[in-house]
Amino acid sequence: MDNEAKIEEMNAFHKKIHENGKAAVVLFYSNNCPPCDVFEPVFDKYSMGYSKDINFLSFNIKDIPVVSERLMVRSMPTVIFMKAGEEACSRLSGYIEPSDLKEKIENVLGGICPKESRKKVTADVVIIGAGPAGLSAALYTARARLYTIVIDRAMPGGQVATTFTIENYAGTKGSITGPELVENMVGQVEEQGAELVELNEITEVDFSGKLKHVVSEDTDYYAKAVIIATGAQPRPLPVEKEEEYRGRGLHYCATCDGALYQDADIIVVGGGNSAVEEAVNLTKFARKVTLINRSDGFSATKSGQKKFFDNPKTDVIWNTEVRELKGEMFIDRVILENNKTGEKSEMAVDGIFTLIGMIPRTELFKGHVNIDENGYILTNENMETDIPGIYACGDVRRKYVRQIANAVGDGAIAAIFAEKYISSEDE
Amino acid sequence: MAVKVYSTPTCPYCTMAKKFLKENNVTFQDIDVSKDRQQAMEMVTKSGQRGVPVIDFNGQIIVGFDKSRLTHLISH
Numbered sequence: 325m326d327n328e329a330k331i332e333e334m335n336a337f338h339k340k341i342h343e344n345g346k347a348a349v350v351l352f353y354s355n356n357c358p359p360c361d362v363f364e365p366v367f368d369k370y371s372m373g374y375s376k377d378i379n380f381l382s383f384n385i386k387d388i389p390v391v392s393e394r395l396m397v398r399s400m401p402t403v404i405f406m407k408a409g410e411e412a413c414s415r416l417s418g419y420i421e422p423s424d425l426k427e428k429i430e431n432v433l434g435g436i437c438p439k440e441s442r443k444k445v446t447a448d449v450v451i452i453g454a455g456p457a458g459l460s461a462a463l464y465t466a467r468a469r470l471y472t473i474v475i476d477r478a479m480p481g482g483q484v485a486t487t488f489t490i491e492n493y494a495g496t497k498g499s500i501t502g503p504e505l506v507e508n509m510v511g512q513v514e515e516q517g518a519e520l521v522e523l524n525e526i527t528e529v530d531f532s533g534k535l536k537h538v539v540s541e542d543t544d545y546y547a548k549a550v551i552i553a554t555g556a557q558p559r560p561l562p563v564e565k566e567e568e569y570r571g572r573g574l575h576y577c578a579t580c581d582g583a584l585y586q587d588a589d590i591i592v593v594g595g596g597n598s599a600v601e602e603a604v605n606l607t608k609f610a611r612k613v614t615l616i617n618r619s620d621g622f623s624a625t626k627s628g629q630k631k632f633f634d635n636p637k638t639d640v641i642w643n644t645e646v647r648e649l650k651g652e653m654f655i656d657r658v659i660l661e662n663n664k665t666g667e668k669s670e671m672a673v674d675g676i677f678t679l680i681g682m683i684p685r686t687e688l689f690k691g692h693v694n695i696d697e698n699g700y701i702l703t704n705e706n707m708e709t710d711i712p713g714i715y716a717c718g719d720v721r722r723k724y725v726r727q728i729a730n731a732v733g734d735g736a737i738a739a740i741f742a743e744k745y746i747s748s749e750d751e
Numbered sequence: 752m753a754v755k756v757y758s759t760p761t762c763p764y765c766t767m768a769k770k771f772l773k774e775n776n777v778t779f780q781d782i783d784v785s786k787d788r789q790q791a792m793e794m795v796t797k798s799g800q801r802g803v804p805v806i807d808f809n810g811q812i813i814v815g816f817d818k819s820r821l822t823h824l825i826s827h
C-alpha cells in the first residue's frame with residue numbers, strides 16, 4: 325500500500341467515527357474469533373441503548389489494516405473509545421464483560437476516566453512462552469476454537485530462534501535454519517487465530533482462583549487454563565568474573581555473535597550436541613575453534629561428532645575445564661586446568677562460546693506448582709501439574725530428552741488436556 | 752537525530768530491536784557487522800564489547816536490546 329492510500333484510510337476512519345461530533349465506541353473484530361462472536365450481541369444491545377449520545381461503529385480489521393496497526397490493535401475483539409480524534413479512557417479486549425463496557429461508556433460520556441494504565445485481557449487459554457512447546461500448544465488450542473494468547477518475554481522461537489540449523493526435526497527436507505522453522509511455526513499459529521504477544525515478560529502468577537491470573541509489566545491476563553512453556557536459559561560458565569566478561573569475549577549465542585569473530589581463535593566450552601554443532605558452525609567465521617571438554621568423550625550424536633572431526637578448523641582438549649578468564653577490556657587468555665592431572669595452562673583466545681547446558685526458567689512458578697530440586701516442573705504424562713487447569717510442556721518439565729521434537733509433542737498434549745479441562749469446567 | 756544499529760542477520764535480538772525502532776517510527780541506519788569489518792571494529796570500540804546488537808542513539812551507546820532504555824531515549 326502506498327503512503328497516500330494509508331493516509332486516506334486513516335482520514336476516512338476519523339471522519340466516519342466523529343461524523344456528528346459525538347464521541348465514539350469503536351469495535352475491532354476479526355474472522356475466526358470466538359470472543360468476537362460472543363461480544364457482538366452485547367455490542368448491538370448497548371448500541372441501541374446509547375446511540376443517541378455516542379456513535380457505535382464496528383470494523384473487521386482486515387478492512388482497515390492501517391488504522392489497526394497505527395492504533396496497535398492486537399487483541400480481538402478490542403473496543404476503543406474515541407473523543408475529538410483522540411483515544412479516551414483505556415480500551416477493552418478479549419472476553420469483554422457487558423458491565424465493563426457499560427461502565428466505560430458512562431465514563432467517556434461523563435468525561436471521567438479514572439487513570440488506569442494497566443490493560444486487562446481475558447482469554448480461554450494463556451500460554452507463557454512462545455518456543456516450540458508453546459507454539460505447538462497454541463496451534464492445538466486455537467484450532468479447538470479457544471481464544472488463545474501466547475506471551476513471550478522476547479520474540480517467538482525460544483532457543484530455536486538462535487540455532488543455526490536443525491537437522492533432526494521431521495518434515496524439514498533434511499535441514500532447516502532455526503529462524504526459518506520459527507517463522508513457519510508462528511505463521512501457522514497466527515493463521516489459526518491465536519494471538520501472539522512479544523516483549524511482554526510474565527512476572528507474577530496466581531493460580532488459586534477459577535480464573536487463573538497472569539501478570540506482566542502492563543497487562544493483567546485472565547484465563548480458564550494456563551500452559552507454562554518458559555523453556556530454559558543457558559547455564560553460565562562457572563568461573564569468577566563471568567558477568568564482567570559477558571559480551572567482552574564471553575558469549576552464549578553462537579548464531580548471534582559468531583560473526584564478530586572473523587579469523588579469530590575461539591574456544592567452545594561443552595561436549596553435548598549444542599556445543600559440538602555450534603563449534604562446527606563457528607568455523608564459518610573463526611580461524612580455529614577449540615572445544616574444551618571436561619570429560620574424555622563427547623555426548624553428542626555420532627553424526628555431529630563426525631562433522632566435528634572432519635572439519636580441518638576444529639580441535640579438542642579433553643578432561644579440561646576453564647578456571648579463569650583474563651584480559652584488559654576483552655578476554656585474551658584463559659587459564660585451563662586438566663581435571664585428571666590438576667595441571668594448569670594458559671591459552672591465548674579471542675573469544676569463548678559456552679554451551680554447557682541449560683537451566684529451567686521456573687523461578688516465577690515456585691510455590692505455585694510442584695517443582696523438583698533442579699527447578700524442573702513436575703507433570704504427569706498428560707502435562708498436568710498438581711494444579712487443575714495448569715499445564716507445563718517442553719524444556720521446563722522434568723524429563724530426560726529435551727529436543728524440539730518432544731517440546732512440540734508436549735505442547736500438543738498440554739493443549740488437548742487443557743481443552744478437555746475447559747469444556748468440563750464450562751459444563 | 753542519528754540512530755545506528757550494529758547487527759548481524761542471524762541475531763534475533765537485533766531483529767527485535769530493529770522492529771521495535773520501526774514501530775516507534777525511529778529511522779535508523781542498519782549496519783551488518785558480519786559484512787563490514789571496519790564498522791565491526793567501530794562497534795567494538797564504541798561499545799567496548801563484541802555482542803550484538805549495539806545501538807548508537809544520538810551518541811548514547813546501548814548494548815543489547817534494552818527496551819526500557821530505548822523507550823526512555825525515544826520519548827525524550
Ligand SMILES: Cc1cc2nc3c(=O)[nH]c(=O)nc-3n(C[C@H](O)[C@H](O)[C@H](O)COP(=O)(O)OP(=O)(O)OC[C@H]3O[C@@H](n4cnc5c(N)ncnc54)[C@H](O)[C@@H]3O)c2cc1C
Pocket residue numbers: 452453454455456457458475476477478479480481482483484486487489490491492493524525526527553554555556557598602685688717718719720726727728729731
Ligand atoms: C544452541 C542450541 C542448539 C539446539 N539444537 C537443537 C537441534 O538441532 N534439535 C533439537 O531438537 N533441539 C535442539 N536444541 C534444543 C531445543 O531448542 C529445545 O529443546 C527447545 O527449544 C525447547 O522448547 P521450549 O518451547 O520448551 O523452550 P524454549 O525454546 O526455551 O522457549 C521458551 C520461551 O519462553 C519464553 N519465556 C521464558 N520465561 C518467560 C516469561 N516469564 N514470560 C514470558 N515468556 C517467557 C522465552 O523467551 C522463550 O521464547 C538446541 C538448543 C540450543 C540452545
